[in-house]
Structures are given as structure tokens and as C-alpha cells.
Amino acid sequence: MAHQDGPHRAKKSLGQNFLTDPNICRKIVDALAPGSEDYIIEIGPGQGALTEHLAEVGARRLQVVEMDDDLAARLEDRWPELEVVRADALKFPWTALNDTGPCKIIGNLPYNVGSKLIWDIVSQVETLERAVFMVQHEVALRLTAEPGNKAFGGLTAWVKNFCDTKYLFKVPPTVFRPRPKVDSAVVRFDPLPLDGRPDEQDRLAELIKLLFQQRRKQISTILKKRMTPQVEQWFRDEGVSPSARPETLTPAQFRTLSLIY
Incomplete structure (x- = not known):
């Protein structure tokens, strides 16, 4: 597919904010502990800020889910070996991953869909080994809150029935283009044993x-x-x-x- 060669303009409708700090990108990828035998899925790779570090790992399989056609084409050009899935992550068949063996999932999630995506992924992907997501700072506090804390909400109660969550670090607006109005933070998700998951x-x-x-x-x-x-x-x-x-x-x-x- 033909696409423009100039810089990609972030689309507000897709909640696009691109990471521009390579040190933070490396920290996020390191938190996933990616290895050469892993099957890794990245959500919303954008301009490939995290993809670049993931590609260096030489994972057994690296797949990205990108709904912006222009960005998807650029990613395919830059990394021909990359599996680019042109799809809305909210409509991605997450349960299908249960037939493909263990996987790790990573992403700088758009603020407008982050909570919904995390709700679906932790509950539907039984083969998940680890996930690392960057979300709005306030959402990160909710995801990692303890009972009795004001930030503890429905999302917390749900996610913690499937995963242990750990708040890793805060990310300021200055490392994004365009700059969001709020802070972000990175959270790690480590799944609970399958027999500890809710049946109903x-x-x-x-x-x-x-x-x-x-x-x-x-x-x-x-x-x-x-x-x-x-x-x-x-x-x-x-x-x-x-x-x-x-x-x-x-x-x-x-x-x-x-x-x-």
C-alpha cells in the first residue's frame, strides 16, 4: 500500500501519542523480560518506538496490532519479518491466543481504550505469561490499588482476580509527541495460576x-x-x-x- 513519506501526523481520533524517548522505551521493553523463544504481541506500535527494541530481541514470533493503515504500512516496510495485524485491538480475538501457546503482550495503550483492553486481555488470554502496559497515571493507580484505597474500583477488583499488578514507573508528558495533558505510568501484569482464576x-x-x-x-x-x-x-x-x-x-x-x- 502506498503511503506518505513525510512524518506521520498523530490522529486524535485514535488517541495517538508517540513515545520519543529511547531510554524509556527500553525500560518498558525490559520490564516484559522478552526472550528469543517468546511469542510477543504489541498493541498500537505507532511509529515503532517499542517495536524497535522488541525486534532486537529476535523473539520467535513478533506480532503487532495496528489499526492505522498508514502506520501499518510503514512498519511493514521497516521490518519485513514483522507480523502486522491491521485491526482494532478492541475487536482482536484475544481468546484465539489460547490455541497458540504462551505469549507476552506489551503496549503504550491509547487512553480512551486502555481500561477496556486490559479488562478483556487479562480475563480472556489464559496463555498469558506477562503483560506490560503504559496507561494514564490515574488508571495505573487504579490497577495497582489495595482494598480500602480510594483508587480501588471495579477495574481493580476484576484485574486482580486474574493477575498480580505492579506499578513500575511514571512517564511525564514531555516524552510524547504530541504531549498528552496528563502523566502516564507503566504497569506489569503477572497472571495468577489458572486454577486460581474465577470460574464464573x-x-x-x-x-x-x-x-x-x-x-x-x-x-x-x-x-x-x-x-x-x-x-x-x-x-x-x-x-x-x-x-x-x-x-x-x-x-x-x-x-x-x-x-x-
Whole structure:
């Protein structure tokens, strides 16, 4: 496909902010601990700031998911061996990765879709070995918050049922072109053992959404119509006060409650 040879103009509609600092790019890639036997997927490679460092690793398979045709063509020109998938990452069939063996996923995620993508990836990719994502700083705080912390929300409760999360480092707006208005941060995701994952994901998602839509209310108030003897017993067994707020529950407590409420 023909494309312009001049500099690519970032498209606001796609939430494009390109990384320009090679040191930060290397730090992000190093956090993934990529190896020559790995199957690595990069989301939103843009102008290849991370791809460049990933390509040097000589991974067994390196695939990038890019929805901007102009950028995809440039990436193919620069790295002919790269597998370029022209697709919207939100529509990518993540569950298909379960048939291809272990994989690692990395990306500087667009702010407007980062949370949704992470929600899908951690729950759908059972073969995930590790993921490293750069997101809006506020989202990074949510992803790594502990119960009882104001930043602990529905996204936290969901993601931590699938992965351990670690806040790695903050990234200032100055290393992007164009500059975003807020700070970013890099988070590492290490999957929990498969037998520790929720069996009934739909019920867990439903409970999390129900509780956090009314997060300022007491849990017993939100669940008033569902306060069966079993649920009342759950409060006693878990040592949770019915007047507690949703963000005080642990990820595991969301899971056990989701099976009975």
C-alpha cells in the first residue's frame, strides 16, 4: 500500500501519542523480560518506538496490532519479518491466543481504550505469561490499588482476580509527541495460576458493576433485594461488616460473593 513519506501526523481520533524517548522505551521493553523463544504481541506500535527494541530481541514470533493503515504500512516496510495485524485491538480475538501457546503482550495503550483492553486481555488470554502496559497515571493507580484505597474500583477488583499488578514507573508528558495533558505510568501484569482464576466470570463482572455503580453506598444497601441467609452468612464468615463500602473487599471476596448473591 502506498503511503506518505513525510512524518506521520498523530490522529486524535485514535488517541495517538508517540513515545520519543529511547531510554524509556527500553525500560518498558525490559520490564516484559522478552526472550528469543517468546511469542510477543504489541498493541498500537505507532511509529515503532517499542517495536524497535522488541525486534532486537529476535523473539520467535513478533506480532503487532495496528489499526492505522498508514502506520501499518510503514512498519511493514521497516521490518519485513514483522507480523502486522491491521485491526482494532478492541475487536482482536484475544481468546484465539489460547490455541497458540504462551505469549507476552506489551503496549503504550491509547487512553480512551486502555481500561477496556486490559479488562478483556487479562480475563480472556489464559496463555498469558506477562503483560506490560503504559496507561494514564490515574488508571495505573487504579490497577495497582489495595482494598480500602480510594483508587480501588471495579477495574481493580476484576484485574486482580486474574493477575498480580505492579506499578513500575511514571512517564511525564514531555516524552510524547504530541504531549498528552496528563502523566502516564507503566504497569506489569503477572497472571495468577489458572486454577486460581474465577470460574464464573459473567457473575463476577455483574457483581463488580452492580457494587461500583453505587460505590458510596453500603454493600448491604446495594444488595438489599438479594440478602439471602447465604449472603448474610458470607458477611459473617468473611468478617465483613454489612455497612462496608465496595472498595474495602478483597478481589477474592468479590469472587466468593459473586457465586452466591
